[in-house]
Amino acid sequence: MFKPNQYVKPSTYTTAIVDGNTGSIRFNTADVRAETEAATDPSVYVQALVDAAEEYLNGDEWREEAMERTPCEFRPAGSEATGQQIIAMADRTVTFDPRRNWDNQTIDKGEVLAGSMIFTEATDTALVISHRATILDHNIQAGFTEGSLAQTADKILRDIELSAAGKIAAILSTAPSTESISEAKPTGKPVEIAEDLIDILTMNINQTVGTSLADFVVLLPVSLLPVLERAAQRAGVEDIETLIGAGVQPYNGTDHGLFLLPKMFTSLSYRERANGDIWKIEATRNGNHQCWDLEIMAVVDIVANGKVRVKLTADGLQTETVAFPMITNIKLT
Structure with a gap:
């Protein structure tokens, strides 16, 4: 018998209910532990996100993919960007x-x-990539699966990639070595638009830094992705890169047009931290709002100021260093 006003926790761990519907009621006889209640524990969810981000962003796989997307380098802490x-x-x-x-x-x-x-x-402006995601306890305590966790991680990384690329496009749009060209915006079906875009890119290749589209990476607005993907499907090719014949990096935010980045020059210089990592990933407990704040940060310099010496006198004795148009920015109007 229980004494009045005295609480005693249940001695049975689970009680199954089996009738027309199947279900279970769970009574915890000990403190909730990660190993027993991982699917409803916000701290486990956040730790899994941090571990996944650390493993990918500070691993070889991300560096290889970054180099495929845009010409870049990874330099030791305290060193300058490589000209x-x-x-x-x-x-x-x-x-x-x-x-x-x-x-x-x-x-x-x-x-x-x-x-x-x-x-x-390097340009006068460096880019600090900094993103924060707030993970509320009550959103996780209802439960999560491995699949939903993977989807969240993919979405976070995708948003960071597109946002960072958009900020890079904004810096490049005003860089001294960016040459801006206006072209009529293609219209029609996806295949027709894609063909016109490829023609525009081909006709505006900077022959001093490349001889074909394969020598460039195309930085383009994310709004063009569905059109190009559909065109690739209709053409029966594997992806957009195969369709265009060049590497592609989409960006979101303000539409600054398309950019032809020459592969022969490093465009981005990522700064390593003292421990050798590029990315700083932190999870901080926010007790006031009953949530976790996940922060992902990196610093990258834009190496896009091309320079060359030109003659000011016929004999060539007097020369000056001037900006050289190295990146082509195609604005669709």
């Missing part, structure tokens, strides 16, 4: 801010001859 040097493959006239030569002539354009050395520097 690139490459020989121009074709003659090209470049325009620049007016300069005066020794003969008091104002020069605003000069010819860059094939064989001239082009080098790159």
Whole structure:
């Protein structure tokens, strides 16, 4: 017999109810532990997300995929972004801010001859990738599965990728070495739009840094993905990259147009932390709101300022270093 007003926890761990419907009532005879109640424990859910993000983002797999998506490097903590040097493959006239030569002539354009050395520097703006997800306890305590956890992790990483690419596109759109070109926006069915886009990209290849689309990575608005994917299906090819003949990196946010990033130059320089990791992943308990805050951060420099020396005098004794149009930005109007 229980004494009045005295609580005694049940001694039976589970009680099964079997009638027309099947179910069970669970009584916990000990504190809830991760190994017994993992599917309703927010801390287990968050730890699984952190472990998965750490394993992928700070592993070899992410670095390999990052290099496939955009030309990039991963540099040790405390070091500077690596400048690139490459020989121009074709003659090209470049325009620049007016300069005066020794003969008091104002020069605003000069010819860059094939064989001239082009080098790159980091832009004045570095990108801090920082995203936070708030995971409320009551959303997890109802239960979760391995599949739902995997979907959440994939969605978080996908959002980070598209958002970071959008911020990179914004920086590139105003970089001195970005050459902007306007083209009429293609219309019609997906196949027709895709064909016109490929023609536009092909006709605007910068021959000094590449000779075919395969020498570039195309940074494009995510809104074009469904169109290109449908066109790839109709063409019977495996993916968009095969359809276009170049690597593709979509971005979201403001539409800055399409960018042709030359593979011969490193465009992104990721900073490693003191422990060798690129990404910092932290889970912080927010007791005031009964939730966990998951933060994922990284710092990347945009190595996109191309420079070249041009002659200001006929004898070539006076030269100036000027911005070189290395990245092509195609705006669809």
